[in-house]
Amino acid sequence: MNKEALIALGLTPEQADKVIEGYGTTIPKSRFDDVNNAKKQLETDIASRDKQLVELKKVDAAGLQAQIEKLQGENATAKQEYESKLKDTQLSSAIKLALTGKVHDADIAISQIDKKTIELDAEGKVIKGLDEQLKTLQESKPFLFVPEGKQTIKGVIPATPGKEKEVNAEGDYGKQIAEERSKGNEGLVEAQKTYFD
CATH class of the missing domain: 1.20.5 (Single alpha-helices involved in coiled-coils or other helix-helix interfaces)
Known part of the structure; x- marks a missing residue:
């Protein structure tokens, strides 16, 4: 106031x-x-x-710093492991692709190969180190590899005594049965008797 x-x-x-x-x-x-x-x-x-x-x-600054450093180390280790696994997977896939048609079992063949000496290009194709190892492996374990060239199995078609009709060895049995079936049930029974006697 x-x-x-x-x-x-x-x-x-x-x-x-x-x-x-x-x-x-x-x-x-x-x-x-x-x-x-x-x-x-x-x-x-x-x-x-x-x-x-x-x-x-109350916060332990030194403890927090140690925990941060520990987590950074774990992250770096996890990153290295991931990159290593990724590289190994890419390498295995490239080797499997290169071995396709050359070996019976690619996994067994890959287990015999030293992956450290193999190099890949930017597209993931093997460019170095595989051919030399495959030659050595083929000499030491030829059973792993598919033989080169066309393989033929030689033999004789067994005789079929008592058959009135000749069975086609090329696998035209189904065609012959179909022709007999078109003649009716009697023809089918006749064809089956002929082939299964």
Whole structure:
């Protein structure tokens, strides 16, 4: 309150001067509430920060650093293992593709090959190191490899005594049965007797 407000309340000018002299000018309640609320907010913020500082003091910085370094090491190891497995898979696939039609069992042949000496190109094809190993392997273990050239099995078609019709050795048995069937059931029975006697 100021002097004019005190006079408006009914005090004399001398009395108003004495009140102001004793108490000074008053602050409006809204301003007081604003300052008081700001003070309370600051006290709450300081308490919250003090609590955060206490929690941070509990944290073991050296332990966290060690854990971070451990995780970085594990990640680096996992990455190396992944890249190694990926390279091995690509190498095995390229060797299998190169061995297709040359060996009986590609997995057994691959187990006999030193993959470290084999090089692949950008497209994943074998460019170096396989041919030399295959020559050595073919000399030491020829049973792994498919023989080159056309293989024919020689033999004789066994005689079929008592048959009235000649059986076609080329496998036209089904065709002959179909022709007999077109003649009717009697022809089918006749054909079956002929071939199965």
